[in-house]
Amino acid sequence: MEMGQVPVLFSRLPMFPFFDLAHYVASVMALKEQRGAVEVSVRSPIACWFSAMLYCFGGSVLSSLMLAEPPIAFLAKGTNILLASSVWYFVFYCPQDIFCRCFAFLPLRLLVAGMKEVTRTWKITAGIAHADSHFKDAWLVMVAVGWARGAGGGLMSNFEQLVRGVWKPETNELLKMSYPVKVTLMGAVLFTLQHSQYLPIARHNLVFLYTMFLVVTKVTMMLTRSATSPFASFEAALGRMFFGLQKAPSKVKAEGATSSNGSSVCDRSSSEQHRDGVKKRQAKKTE
DSSP states (O other): OOGGGHHHHHHTOOOTTHHHHHHHHHHHHHHHTSTTHHHHHHHOHHHHHHHHHHHHHHHHHHHHHHTTOOTTGGGGOHHHHHHHHHHHHHHHHSGGGHHHHHHTSHHHHHHHHHHHHHHHHHHHHHHHHHHHHHSTTOHHHHHHHHHHHHHHHHHTHHHHHHHTTOOOGGGOTTTSOOHHHHHHHHHHHHHHHHHTTOSOSOHHHHHHHHHHHHHHHHHHHHHHTOOSOTTHHHHHHHHHHHHTTSOOHHHHHHHHHHHHHHHHHHHHHHHHHHHHHHHHHHHHHHO
């Protein structure tokens, strides 16, 4: 087999069942690590199951809503639902937590995380192709749907938290994007440009290169236990370049504090002057 055929064969990999299984395992394990998720699994198994399905199929739900399609269409995939539900049950209710302990083994965790990143690429490309079938050559729609399909679990995190009885609006991904959401948006832009023939690269080559970047970056972050985005320095440079002229919030707060202090001083001095005047008038009356 020639090296040039590797990207072609890679782009034809079927996701079911092994890669989908890895995606479900990584997603439900991430849910269990959320604060209060174990308590919800004891108090309300139905709410816990629904949260797990949002983690596993959030991209399909969000992209369907964006294209005015039934958001419960993912339930029609009975085999995938059964597989994801089995993973959910073993993660939360396996005796002695044996299932989670097995997947806590570092090499196995790295394998599952890498396979999950492979499914991310397939979800992005599927979302872009699906959007193009509804809106021909509408590249903004393709970017949005591809982004939603690939990072739907993160983008729907606030709704998933509501299912578990948690409301944390400050965790909105649009306010502070996590690395998976950022890299998915980057991939949606790249694959949309390639789909629209603005990017001079074959689709299978882009799929291979982008997926290898995802896998290598994810594995490196897990081995180094780093939560910092690889794009942090690039984002900081762009932020200073395009938004550096805006006044920093710290300066605004400092100026607000200074003005409030100044006003309080003025109010305090005026009240003191008023009290002195009252005392003088009372002294004159007594005389």
